[in-house]
Amino acid sequence: MRPVAVIGAGKTPFGAFPDLDLRSLAVQAGERCLANGHVTPAQIESFYLGNFAGPAFVGQNHLAPYVSMALGIKGVPATRVEAACASSGSAFFHAWTEVAAGVYDLVMVVGVEKMTSQTTARTTEILASAGDLTGEIRAGSTFPSLFAMIARRHMHDFGTKREHLAAVAVKNHAAGALNPDAHMRKVITVEQALAGKPVADPLNLYDCSLISDGAAAVILAPLERAAEFTDKPVRVLGIGQASDYVALDQKEDITTFPAVRRAGETAYRMAKAGPDDIEFAELHDCFTIAEIIASEDLGFVKRGCGGPYAMEGHTSLKGSRPVNASGGLKSKGHPVGATGVAQIYDLVQQIRCEAGPRQLARHSLALAQNLGGSGATCVVSILGAA
């Protein structure tokens, strides 16, 4: 396998953009990425699009060539990857395999979702199609309700409290307020986080990530060619993707995600690193409880202790290992198909020391964790300065 580097990265702001359709968002991120990597469209040899539900949200299918041709990337393999909220993390994984295996040199990955043209009730229904429609969803489950059941059991088994969940929301909003591209740049208090409108007990509105429009893009290349394009290449040191049951009720223990642990172990082994080496991370906080469990499954803290770990400040911007310095899905926003690549973008920005007021002091080795559904897909990537 060849060492692989990210040589270019770009994204749109995340938010509600009534004037931008899916393709315009994807093209905007793609063009910024090409410019950032000093790459012309004709140099791209393979193209991946991460997208969860374009066909349901906007009615358009056949999305990969629909976007790549609009970017002027003509004739090359153009492949859409769907893995619920891990769609573009998975697209990134598959793009990496092509470059690492020596099949292609320059591979572009774009992640995109256009969500805000639907009502919240319809969006909730579209998102629920990432669960098992023959069981849990037919019973009326929504994604917030699946994670609410996870939170309830985590509280029962480990004593996790509502205050711990609120601490994650407060922390991520504080970081997101410093991110000019974030959807909701609003500092919130613990009192506000505890008093949010109920969604699915014990989760309220402040435990849930945002419904957003947005896109993000990166270009991968063999490390040996990186200097042709950038003086700030970022190495992909380790990466793993893993899978598990789609239905939550099939899992033996819902307070841990086997796919996260497995993807993490693969990535750590490849990077020859362990949890203690990771200086900062972007963890998939689709719901506050998901960040808490991810910090446990990836070995940042002992099983069951993720709540107190967040509340004690270890994961804040000034903590020992900041988590979601971008604001996370909670504040930055969660256009689901864009999230995996946006996390990579956020790591690249920090590693290149280009994160402005939220720039972290230690920024040379980082991890991104992208989760699909209630844990059926997970992609973990470890990036570092080249």
Next chain:
Amino acid sequence: MRTGTVYTETMIHLAAEAFASEAPFQTAIVSFEGGGRVTGRILGDRVAIGDRVAEVELRDGVPFFRKTE
């Protein structure tokens, strides 16, 4: 009539479009006595983890449970 124990539960306030008129309602993952789990709906009294429940009806393949004690 299948009986089991509540493994986890939630009260849904914000439902998907198809269920919006029924909210709020409670769903639970129930562990059956003989093994296996299922996601179903709760009728009547609100349940908590560890409560014993019995299946009282099956609507369109969805089991509905009620607290037994």
